[in-house]
Amino acid sequence: MVAKDKLTFLQIHPADNVLVALTDLPKGTPIQHGGTNLVLADDVAGKHKFTLEALQPGDEIHMYGVLVGKASQYIPQGGAITTENILHAADGFKLGSRKTQWHRPDVSAYAERTFMGYPRTDGSVGTANYWLVIPLVFCENRNINVLKEAMLEKLGFAKPRGYEDEVDQLIEMLQTGKSVQEILQADLKMTPEGESSRKVFANVDGIKFLNHDMGCGGTRTDSDALCGLLAGYITHPNVAGATVLSLGCQHAQASILQEEIKKRDPNFSKPLMILEQQKLGTESRLLHEALKQTFAGLIEANKQQREPAPLNKLNIGLECGGSDGFSGISANPVLGYLSDILVTLGGSVVLAEFPELCGVEQELSDRCIDEPTAQKFMNLMTTYAARAEADGSGFYANPSPGNIRDGLITDAIKSAGAAKKGGTSPVAAVLDYPEKVTKPGLNLLCTPGSDVESTTAVVGSGSNIVLFTTGLGTPTGNPITPVVKLSTNTKLYNRMPDIIDFNCGTIIEGEETIEQATHRLLDYVVEVASGNIKPKAVQLGQDDFIPWKRGVSL
Template identity: 70%
Template sequence: MKHLVAKIHPADNVLVALTDLPIGTPVTWDGVTVTTTEKIPAKHKLALHDFAVGDEITMYGVLVGKMSAPVATGGLLTTGNLKHATNSYQEGQHSQSWAQPNVSQFEGRTFMGYHRPDGRVGTANYWLVIPLVFCENRNIQVLEEALVNDLGYARRKSYQPQTQALIELMQAGKSVEEILATDLHSAEVDYQKPKLFPNVDGIRFLNHEGGCGGTRQDAQALCGLLAGYITHPNVAGATVLSLGCQNAQATMLQDEIKLRDPNFSKPLFILDQQTLGTEETLVSTALRQTFAGLMQANQQQRQPAPLSKLCIGLECGGSDGFSGISANPAVGHTSDILVALGGSVILSEFPELCGVEQEMVNRSVDHETAQRFTSLMKSYGDSAIAVGSGFDMNPSPGNIRDGLITDAIKSAGAARKGGSSPVVAVLDYPELVTKPGLNLLCTPGNDVESTTAEVGSGANVVLFTTGLGTPTGNPIAPVIKISTNTKLAQRMPDIIDLNTGTIIDGEETIEQAGERILEYVIQVASGLEVHAVRHGQTDFIPWKRGVSL
């Protein structure tokens, strides 16, 4: 049964509208009836009683803001009357016990993955071509042009027929108005060549703008991230292009690789342009070595692996007022099931943990873990304030338009992706996940920077919740797009993989949705293509350790 409103936590003093509520609509929750005094759009919040200036607003059981203007019972909370506010946090009681979910239907289940020498298991099998510095980006593009089409890895819809149709219309004398009114249809690329290497999912080219010109810390972080991708279980090997004089030296990259995998044995080719000389020599050598590496990678085959070998990144982007009550808690239940089975999950986006710090402290397994979390949160927050910003500036215009009017509201809902299991480790970017359980990773709230970081830390699948829709993908890990509402899933079916708007519609419980998500993860981990992979959406943005919210 679908309700008009929802109260997320017993301690909350606002309701969330599950549908548009006209003025004068009576809504009831827990025996209390409130009549709306103004139009309340779906996903937005209405007051359960009169609020005065300075009154605290509670959602998800935590402080999410203070009133800056009075609002009557049944009124709408907006950025004009509510300002971001959170409680302070301190050392707390650490988790000693945890009520694990029932995992009987998943015990003994497996996925078909690529087993690597370091014991990890990949959900895909990619070859990487990486520049150590932005100066090599053009050579990377030359290699992409030389390799992708002829090896059968072209994955892109062509709109060229539309352009040709428009040219023909213009040449036929059609007016601007007639051309604007023309209904055009795109055409898929005709794949004339099958994949030459059927066991290699693709070749990924990780262009970036770093490697030199920044600080030495930037170069070290970039090499750490690239090492995370090269040693990743979804990667069979890599070709690396270096100019030679940049801050991000090949030796720095090799040190970071050894840090993550002391017995690293994958094929790795590192070429230095200033040593080799001409572009032709560099590109020809890279082509020859990459082709040989692909021959080796093609020998890999999928084999059964326990679900404990899954490491899932938890991400949200284009969030809305339903994120915290449908997709995020459903993903949180998926996370708890996986943790109970011995797997790993990564919760990142530290600006979107603002306001729930005390919960993370209390869930930490020990004092050292909690202390590292609070230290990273404080230093990150201080660095934002130092340049005239702050975590309170995190919500985007789209977030605000769809009900996330303070960062604390957004954060309290975003944190639900992490379920309820103990925090076993806190990682600073770009460290590697080494412990099963819930890991916190310090990253920005920026979707692509955070997703890039989670995969670099070991996520072999990413669960990405969205209320507004985003095409975000990753070069080597499948990004499963989960909608918070049914309208989005219907409007963007070529982007959304799963819909949890069923929770809002009263058709499914959070637990049922979470189990459904894990069933889909098993299929994807075994080779089922998600939309982001199908479209060739390979977003990759390293984080420079400046302020990025």
């Protein structure tokens, strides 16, 4: 290694022919790795990669031990890889032999550990206790908003005042003759956040109103999937009951929703109010009934109390967004190790975002518990990729400008790091959107890579905690499930403390091992699951909810 106290570069896998810069390395920096001595041919920014050997056009580039690209032009030894000199490439995949042997981590410290959750009649346990108010079709969005305005503040669920006082200051400056330049340079006085009015229902975490733009006018496949997704939310362990508004004539019929609920919970017993506007007549009658019935449901929901539950009642959704070149080195491996711990304990984890599994299909299919499960995964990946190609935007187009700027040059590089969130355990089940998790262990869920669509889907599958890694920063949250945001680097953690909950940059800086950071994270997760810590997305009311239209979304 370079003769410095701090590690400045890393080879992730012994088969890799590129190294990752852990800090900015100027052109001319001498590099010693194993038996190779080289001098950097380019400036290499932190998080980016440089070659161990000279590469000719067409030569393969490997990271994480897999093919992630091919050189599109000559790259000298020690040259930085960029969008100009590398093209996306990934190995093919086929049905192989089962590779389900794995090393179970020591979980003795967590064997008797519990969290304080809300037990449900189907055996699941919630980490929160919400009431849902949802439309079956976009035509009811306005009525949903009317109910929201009527109920939240009166019942004590409204957020504290936001920036109204700051707007008052701007108006005052305008009225007192301040110039535009003076206004732009003004130091607005932030108003301390106050407490919202006292909650009427102390054991209810909130009422969540979920607007969307679906339910009619699209394909029947999309409206049926919407009913399945909404059924996933209604039967979710973090939900005590729901009020559903239906117009009556839309594709997403109440009967389809009820069938989807029964699929997920044959003995469903939560309070559920379905109100159809075309049957009830006037809008005022619909809203009066919705108010009364929701209030009655909240009385029942308020009877729920937290009780101790074993950690195998956790269902962890594994997500990433705004990824960077450190994602696959710090935060994602932490999630992978935590996944293995939870699987060993008998819990469930959900790895989604199928466009970000491009290039690791062979490994994941081989890890499936049986051939039918492996075949289902490969079929979903093949079909999804073909539809993306048909629409002129294959998986190769998945990396965003921010991903590329921070070192994720090809989709295969991004995917190889993203897959680390799934740890090393066997794949217990493969689910197609919007299926529900029914088996403990590692579940693969077909979703797009889009942050909010995927998080919405993962929660719909039953995840009662979502762990979300980010290298660039994203405020993504969810209405009913706590979303814990993990930074891949300390600079981000310090720069955006209002949205980041947990720092994995300590691994890059050599202050912690992956195992140490994982144990710290698991302790944090238990506190979140018990309601003792509210993640930043919950504090901000970041209630992102976007159902997936099954057309191509990367």
